[in-house]
Every structure is written in C-alpha cells, then in structure tokens.
Amino acid sequence: MWLKFGVARSGELTSIDEVVRGKTQLTCLYCGGSLTAKKGSVKEHHFAHTEETCKPVSQRIKTKAFPSLPLYNNFTIELYGEELEQLKVLWKEYGAQNYAISKDLVNFRWELKGLVESSGDRTYHFTDLGKIPVGALPLALFNKVQEPLLLSELASLESSVEIALSAGLSCLDERRADLLIYRAQLRRILVNSLYFLEVCDSLPSNQWIKPRNNTAHSH
C-alpha cells in the first residue's frame, strides 16, 4: 500500500487519480511535507514525499498498514492465481452442486480469509464472500457482503481516534490521518458504483481490477 491522498490548500483530501505526475501543491496528512505524484507504468500510482519520507508514512508502507477498504484493496492482492484456479474447481465440483467439501480439499488460507467455513463434521461450504472470486455471487449481493465490513472498519478507526483523544496519546494525529484517508476512500466508492472484473492470466497475482469510474456499471 502507498500514500494515495494528499491535503490540498483548502484542507480537502485529493486523490492521486486527480493530479498529474510531478511535484504538487499537496501536503502529507501525517507530517505536512510536500508531495510529488508518482505516476509511472510500473508501480501503482502514489504520492511520495518531495523531501524525505516521514516516519508514519514509511512505517505504513513497510507494514502495509495504510487504512484500506475491506474487500476493495485487500482482497485484490491476497488471492494468488493458482489459489483462485483451485477455488474455482472446488466451486464447480462441490459448491455449485451443494456438496459438502471435505476438509482435506480446503486450503487453510481460504478458511482464514473467510471464503469457506466449517459446517462441522469435518466438512466445509462456501461463504457468500467465497462466492465472489469464483463468480457465483451477483454484484448486488457483493455490496451486501461488503457493506458491514466497510462500516465496521470505519467504526474501529473512529474508536481508535477517540481512545487516543481521551487518553491524550501522542499518536492522535496519526490516527486522525488514518481515519481521514479511510473516509476519503469510502466517499469515493459511495459516489461511484463499484464492481470487480476478472483479468486474464497474464496478471497471475492480481486477478481483479477496478475499472475507472466512467466505465462502471450502475446498479
């Protein structure tokens, strides 16, 4: 994860998608340093500090701890090509037929990610979440699955700001910045409709892309 938002003079957050590459008038939410838009063809587009990267940002990059929307950013990078193929086969041969899935067919990572869950009796079944990558959950339902996750992450970021505030913690400003970034991302998907598109095998570790706003379906 990278820094994807900067603060404009008006105080509004501006996304990396809204600026051209090169030095900007924007500043870092965490330290107030000036930002340069990195929009090349290799790395994901992001903001870098024009001077030295501040500690909060470099920590978040290193530990992938920038706040991100559940199932929107996280999900995209965490399911590998081979896993997705296995999951699809499992869906076709078991899930779609409503057959119980035996425990030895289940990759433990899928259970950790909540894609499958135990039915007891050493068998498993697909969750609604698990039906998304195999293409078995319609997009309208996808939103229903995602919404509570989005809101619970918001609540958790809000409460960590409140805790820092009431306890007078020095990390208060950082936590506020996290919350602002999260809210800005949330606002963006609330105003644009959202859907996922499967990409061909040429991108083995990234099966899902988010199309630009103007090409998104409305529903």
Ligand SMILES: [Zn+2]
């Ligand atoms: Zn900074």
